[in-house]
Amino acid sequence: MLYLSECLYNYHLRNSRRRFTTRLLTFCFRNLFRRKARTALCVLGVALATTFVIAVGSTTMRYTTVIKEMNVLFSGQVMVVSKDAIVIQAIPIAGGLFQESLAEDIKENIKEVEKAVPVLFITPIRFEEMIQLVPVNFSMGIPVEDWQLIIGPTPLKGGVGHFPTNESNSEVVIGASLADQYNWTVGKEIMVNGHKLNVTGVLDTKLALLNRCILMPLRLAQEIYYSKSKSVNIISVKPVQGCSQEELADAIEQQVEYVNALTEDERNDMIQPVLAQVETWNLGIQTVIFIMSLILVMTVTIMSISERRRDFATLDAIGAPLSYVFRLVILETSLIGVLGGILGIVFGSLTAIVLSSLYTNIPLAQFFPTILEIVPPIYMIEIFLAVVVVCCIGGIIPAINATRTRIAEILRTEY
Amino acid sequence: MMKIKTVDLTKTYRVGPSRIIAVDKVNFEVNKVTFTAIVGLSGSGKSTLLNLIGLNDCPTSGKIFIENTDTSLLSDRERRKIRLFHIGFVFQTFNLLPTLSALENVELSMSLAGKSQKEQREKAVRLLENVGLGDRLSHRPRELSIGEMQRVAIARALANDPEVIIADEPTGELDSKTAKEIIGLLFDINRNHKTTVIIATHDEKIVEIADMLYTIRDGKLKLEH
Structure with a gap:
């Protein structure tokens, strides 16, 4: 009798388990x-x-x-920055300027270099913004012929507008987040450091860094931020095929004493x-x-x-x-x-x-x-x-x- | 009919340095459908004996046989199954689950036994109607009178068609009129459902109608008739 009731119990238990759980x-x-x-x-x-x-x-x-993303922009390249710059992922956020002509010197004197692009990276840190863990707004000056090397194949939002084509005009492209915040659209005239600039495109990207960035020709950036001085704070160097980033970085550091040449791994190691x-x-x-x-x-x-x-x-x-x-x-x-x-x-x-x-x-x-x-x-x-x-x-x-x-x-x- | 037999059943408790013998070498047997009453004063060992017979507690020494099976050899799981399928309990303080309605309290036992929801619902309604609570199905215990609570407890005890109902002073909390009704109900169950009722009580009316009467004093059980 006990055995029979146990069998019955197990059979019914299986059938009514779902309702049992609901109850x-x-x-x-x-x-x-x-x-x-x-x-x-x-x-x-x-x-x-x-x-x-x-x-x-x-x-x-x-x-x-956001910090990790900073390295995405300069993927596969050696970044040359001044030894006295304060850097996050090798992006100088304070100090460390040097002459733009250094890029040419590196290109001419070091055979492992395929391309050396001078970049001016501006982080307008003010006292009231010091509470921020990382800077929020950026400006980046890049020679117009070298956009692709730095920002890759980033398209413009809706395919509207174009990247600046001339070093000396006042055309800029902006990140989508900045555009949304200040209601800047293509064709709009904006004021940066007392200069009137024309927005020619809005970047369509997921990268937080580019979303908060004003991209402009290098010459224009130098004019706006450093009164036409031909200073930059980064040289992005692409190695020739077959040359490792480490070899290239060593060669640059031997050639130029006052800079650090940082490979992708070193940049990661710095922040890791x-x-x-x-x-x-x-x-x-x-x-x-x-x-x-x-x-x-x-x-x-x-x-x-x-x-x-x-x-x-x-x-x-x-x-x-x-x-x-x-x-x-x-x-x-x-x-x-x-x-x-x-x-x-x-x-x-x-x-x-x-x-x-x-x-x-x-x-x-x-x-x-x-x-x-x-x-x-x-x-x-x-x-x-x-x-x-x-x-x-x-x-x-x-x-x-x-x-x-x-x-x-x-x-x-x-x- | 489930046969229950105890042999020299003893239960002792330690209270501080002293040892209290709650049940002392009790030999008790039920082998046919009867209405059995155990009468004794408070603290005489009635509840302890019922808990032992109902497999709610383990004896210090002695044996309990159910259907000639030595229950001391059963696992906790097997003892639970015997309680679930073969024994119904009615407590002095009803012990209904306060968050469940009268219907759900009765259904719970059947749900634990694995019965289908339809079967549970139909039987629970029928049992509650039989104890006169057809109109109180969805009421929670706090919305019922104490007499009604005890009726729900009796319905719950009958849910899985047990062969034995163990009632521990079921009228202890009730007024005389309600107590009479509850006794009548238990007596009906005994006679109509052919279910053995073992009841611990002080109630003289129960003593009068019981088929078998035991008295218990200082843990010692004595058959009166």
Whole structure:
């Protein structure tokens, strides 16, 4: 008889598992909403933790991405910068000017050089902008015949307009983000450092650096920023075929004492420890926040279980399997994780764009359409899953406590 | 009919340095459908004995045989299945799950037993109608009177058609009128469903109608008739 009933039990259990789970879920919801204030506070706690993780994580991730992108522009080339320049990824953000003619000297004197392009990279850092982790607006002066070498095959938005064709005229192309922010369109006249410039195109690119950049002929850039002095702060050098970047860099450094010639790997190596530290800190902060969430969920659930000992004892008395009780508690904490995770992702994404706006002085409205670029969906999913898993883990000890509750003990101790 | 037999069943508890014998070498047997009453004062060991018989607790020594199977040899999972399929419990304080409606409380046992949703719903409605709660199906325990709660508990105990119902002072919290109704209900179940009822009580009315009467004092059980 016992064997027969067991077979029947297993057969029906398989067939009705889906409905059984739905019912279990309803049961969990009701249990959670039995103590509305406590559940709401716990969900809010998890949501705040998720918000913090998303906001800090996506903001730092965006900055590291922008910094990494800087190298994309000069991919495959050796960058020559002054030894006294302050550089991020070999892009000088302060000091380090030298004469444009150095590019010609390098081209003539070093046989490994196929092309040497002088570039003037301007980061107008002002005191009030020092709070920014990386500069937000850039200007770049490039000889008109060498656009492609620096920015690659970047098209213009909608195919409208053209790249500047003459070194001495006042034509510029601008990044899409700048265009949106200041409502600059093709044909518009803009003022930069007291000079009137004509916008001849808007760059269609995903690179944050180019999105915030004014590209202009080298001569024009020198005129605007350095009063016609023929100074530059970068020489982008392309090696001849068969020559490695390392060999070329060594040759340049031997030839010119006051410059650093940086290969792509060296540029990455310069920034990698900083990025690694940022990521380590980020991971550390996330870990601490997740542990705090785990403790919060565990504490609240232990409290809830101790208040509901009679219910669990009743389940034990009527023969509920241990797995049922275990699942009930784990599902409750998972629901807290799901609710907290969803709220946290919404709040976190909003906080991330507010932070981006604050740190860049770019209007908030401009960030809304790019919210999925600032907080990528894959990152949202990762954090969401992490939160749910953390909450599940937070439910394990309370669930074990719940499965250990026995009716005989309750009847003996509670009367 | 499920046969239950205990042999020298003993349960002791440690309270601080002292040892309390709650059930002392009890020999108890039910081998036909009966309405069995166990009467004793508070603290005499009634609830402990019922918990042992219902496999809710493990004895310190002695054996419990169900269908001639030594339950001490059963795993926790097997003991749970016996509780789920073969024994129904009615507690003094009803022990209904407060977040579930009357209907859901009854359905829960069947749901755990793997019955289909349709079967659960039809049977739960029928059981609740049988105990006079056809109009209180969707009410939560807090919306029911104590008499109604005990009726829901009885319906739940019957959900999986158990062979035995163990009722631990089911009228202890009830007024005399409701208590009489509940006793009548349990008696009907015993007679009409051919279900053995083992009931721990102080209630004299139960003593009068019981087929078998045991008294328990200081953990020692004695058959009266």
